[in-house]
Amino acid sequence: YDCNTHLFHKLYLLTGSILPGICGKPRIADVGGVPYLIPTVQKEKVYDLNKVAKDIELPGAFILGAGAASSKILGVNAELIPIVQTKSEKKPAVNGSYIAQINPADKGCLLEKYSSKYTDCEFGLLANLYASEGQPGKVIEVKANGRTGELNFVSCLRQILEKRYGEKPVGMGGTFIIQKGKAKIHIMPPEFSACPLNTDEDVNNWLKFFEMKAPLICQPIIVSRDPGFDLRVEHTHCFSPHGEGGHYHQDTSPDSVQYLGYLLPAELLFRIDRPPETHLVGRD
Numbered sequence: 001y002d003c004n005t006h007l008f009h010k011l012y013l014l015t016g017s018i019l020p021g022i023c024g025k026p027r028i029a030d031v032g033g034v035p036y037l038i039p040t041v042q043k044e045k046v047y048d049l050n051k052v053a054k055d056i057e058l059p060g061a062f063i064l065g066a067g068a069a070s071s072k073i074l075g076v077n078a079e080l081i082p083i084v085q086t087k088s089e090k091k092p093a094v095n096g097s098y099i100a101q102i103n104p105a106d107k108g109c110l111l112e113k114y115s116s117k118y119t120d121c122e123f124g125l126l127a128n129l130y131a132s133e134g135q136p137g138k139v140i141e142v143k144a145n146g147r148t149g150e151l152n153f154v155s156c157l158r159q160i161l162e163k164r165y166g167e168k169p170v171g172m173g174g175t176f177i178i179q180k181g182k183a184k185i186h187i188m189p190p191e192f193s194a195c196p197l198n199t200d201e202d203v204n205n206w207l208k209f210f211e212m213k214a215p216l217i218c219q220p221i222i223v224s225r226d227p228g229f230d231l232r233v234e235h236t237h238c239f240s241p242h243g244e245g246g247h248y249h250q251d252t253s254p255d256s257v258q259y260l261g262y263l264l265p266a267e268l269l270f271r272i273d274r275p276p277e278t279h280l281v282g283r284d
């Protein structure tokens with residue numbers, strides 16, 4: 001599919017796109033990890049998308065994905081929905097990211113477009129990123145109407161890849177839209193947990209869950225299997241034109257849900273600042 005002429009482009013124009021596609025030197029970066037957040041936060045873990053772009057040998061990269069906002073900058077914990085053209089020799093970074101946090105006024109979702117109050121391209125703790133030159137080109141289109149099983153859209157795609165490619169890890173990134181229906185989305189609370197989060201149940205009691213409505217524009221990172229780098233094999237954040245966004249878990253309207261996605265396999269995968277000690281809590 002030529003993504004330049006299709007929904008990808010229209011969507012990202014609508015929502016403040018900065019580049020016309022997701023093609024050209026596609027690569028995935030898994031930065032930091034859940035062990036820097038759980039059981040207790042390591043606030044000193046701060047990264048920069050410009051530095052990541054350099055580390056993955058693609059300065060000026062167009063980056064999409066899912067991560068944690070910098071609590072140092074925001075003063076609170078929040079979800080980062082990165083949409084960034086990182087800086088190059090020719091031009092400074094262009095930051096079209098969104099940040100989803102708990103609204104102090106009504107405890108609902110507060111989705112904000114990146115603004116200069118955030119230090120340029122900084123994030124915290126963890127991120128799963130898809131980077132490319134942001135060029136138009138051939139992409140994989142995936143359409144799905146209705147859900148018949150338990151797995152979410154991203155897990156289905158990952159399972160299909162794993163079935164087909166077995167031992168060989170295949171990673172993909174890009175964007176999909178939930179065009180109809182509703183979805184279960186979480187936002188991390190503003191405060192890090194004072195007591196250690198030792199189980200998935202602890203984590204789920206700490207997170208704030210919402211049912212959000214379509215259209216939700218999602219940015220998935222998928223790796224069919226972990227070849228032993230302690231990867232997060234699925235991570236998807238979303239935003240919308242109507243002020244909702246966060247971390248995608250599952251649609252809650254299996255009969256009416258409609259998905260449309262544009263994805264591309266990555267040529268390279270980079271593991272950056274892998275946590276020395278790990279666990280499997282909070283990976284959903």
Ligand SMILES: [Zn+2]
Nearest residue numbers: 066067237247
């Ligand atoms: Zn997330």
